[in-house]
Amino acid sequence: MNEVKVIEIKKSVFAENEKDADALRVELKNKGVCLLNLMSAPGSGKTTTLIQLINRIKDKIRVSVMEADIDSDVDAVKIKETTGVPSIQLHTGGMCHLDAEMTRQGLDNLDLEETDLVILENVGNLVCPAEFDTGATCNAMILSVPEGDDKPLKYPLMFTVCDLVIINKTDVMPYFDFDIERCKRYIHQRNPNATVIPVSAKTGEGIEALAEWLRGKLSC
Amino acid sequence: MHELGIVFYIIRDVKAVAAENHVEHVSTVVMDIGGVSTVVPHLLTDCWRWAADKEELLKGCELKCNIIPAVTWCDDCKQEYETVKHGKTCPHCHSGNTWLLRGNEVEIREIQVKELRC
Numbered sequence: 001m002n003e004v005k006v007i008e009i010k011k012s013v014f015a016e017n018e019k020d021a022d023a024l025r026v027e028l029k030n031k032g033v034c035l036l037n038l039m040s041a042p043g044s045g046k047t048t049t050l051i052q053l054i055n056r057i058k059d060k061i062r063v064s065v066m067e068a069d070i071d072s073d074v075d076a077v078k079i080k081e082t083t084g085v086p087s088i089q090l091h092t093g094g095m096c097h098l099d100a101e102m103t104r105q106g107l108d109n110l111d112l113e114e115t116d117l118v119i120l121e122n123v124g125n126l127v128c129p130a131e132f133d134t135g136a137t138c139n140a141m142i143l144s145v146p147e148g149d150d151k152p153l154k155y156p157l158m159f160t161v162c163d164l165v166i167i168n169k170t171d172v173m174p175y176f177d178f179d180i181e182r183c184k185r186y187i188h189q190r191n192p193n194a195t196v197i198p199v200s201a202k203t204g205e206g207i208e209a210l211a212e213w214l215r216g217k218l219s220c
Numbered sequence: 221m222h223e224l225g226i227v228f229y230i231i232r233d234v235k236a237v238a239a240e241n242h243v244e245h246v247s248t249v250v251m252d253i254g255g256v257s258t259v260v261p262h263l264l265t266d267c268w269r270w271a272a273d274k275e276e277l278l279k280g281c282e283l284k285c286n287i288i289p290a291v292t293w294c295d296d297c298k299q300e301y302e303t304v305k306h307g308k309t310c311p312h313c314h315s316g317n318t319w320l321l322r323g324n325e326v327e328i329r330e331i332q333v334k335e336l337r338c
Contacts, residue, residue: 002334002335002336003334003335004247004332004333004334004335005332005333005334005335006330006331006332006333007237007241007243007330007331007332007333008329008330009233009234009237009327009328009329009330009331010327010328010329010330011233011327011328012325012326012327013226013229013230013233013326013327013328014229014326016229016232016233017229094224095222095224095225096222096225097222097225099225127222127258128222128225131222131258132222132225156308157258189308189316190308
């Protein structure tokens, strides 16, 4: 006769990843390395913003970049060619996000002794990367003007987990119905502690403010 | 799309529990999925079928999703309300000072193992 035995588990499936992420954060802190996890939708200007930012800070801060994508190495090559900083490409094997274990594998390929700041350019996606803690010291996201000012309402978790929201492509603001004050209000409804910095990666406007925010993070 | 990643996490956790309990085959895994957890149950079960059948331990094992309705608490009028219907704004007093009480769960509740008894 068949009997069914029940084994109770009652455990969040994210618990193990959160443990890995916390351990990674401690390790990085001990090594004096800051890991910035940068997220956004595809096409918001993550790579262009990074190039502007890195070229502004690289004289004083030793930066490395990890590019995560489903396929190709166009971003890693572009970063290396335009900034000269070490840049590696991670492939997620079809997955829409990186978790702490994948981030650790990427970090193993960088010389952390010679690095102050690692920027992880996560897979372009406003949903999944917010669900998985990468072990980053801080989380940032880019919202670009053409995407619309209502995105904090539509993708609340992304805006909840980010310490910094960069509003990019401010140079095209006159052509879109994007209300920056309304957008800030929506962001702060979700996350009262989020810092919001408007930039234009194309004209360079706001990049210094972004660099200043990052210097503040590195000094603590 | 993150359902596949979540399925890999479930498989990893179930394998660990099975090894601890000397289980050779699991017949059912029961999940608690919150209504606003961003996990789509039918995508989760689709990904599960594909990935679980590759494991001896989980061949043919069914994944059952128990949905937990999302409930939000209003700090101003001290009442609960249905999150999916009203979102962040309290329908009783229109305050935005509200917090999700439950509905964000992605939990493995239990596994079931068929035992042969004489």
